[in-house]
Amino acid sequence: MLTKEEIQHKIDYEIIVDCYDETEVSMGWYYFFEENLEFPFKATVPLRKKDGSTEIKVVKVVALASDEEGITDNDFELEIENGEYLMDVSYSELTNIKASAQTREAFQIWDFWVK
Incomplete structure (x- = not known):
């Protein structure tokens, strides 16, 4: 996990510079x-x-x-695959994300930004 200072540095000097x-x-x-x-990864999302x-479903996040x-x-928005269907869902709807360390770090930076 990144420190607050590392996250802020990435935001200021890599993302929104x-x-x-x-x-x-x-x-x-x-x-x-x-x-x-890094795609694909798995997560759960409520589907109407x-x-x-x-219903909460395990989906593959593909893009x-x-x-x-x-x-x-x-x-x-992220694109998910649920069976034969592709659809876009908001990141905020995803839970139980099972992804690479790099992807989890990117989400950690985003979560810090929006708080």
Whole structure:
């Protein structure tokens, strides 16, 4: 696990360096995730059923959602595979993430940023 100082240094000098507006910050995070998330990995996510109820499912997270503008100040989208279906879900919906150390570190940095 990274220290708060290490995380802040990565944010300031690797992710949002030279960013002057929200669009540039969003793009900085997108490219950081593109370089640091290792796919696929498993996680659980609540999926809504046709009857309106939800069911917690183990899914395979296979990609960062394709739109770099989809990263906001507090969330971003990932593409998941559930059986034969592909869909985008918010990172904030994922729990029990089973991923590489590099991917977990990237999420640690993001979680620090949004708090």
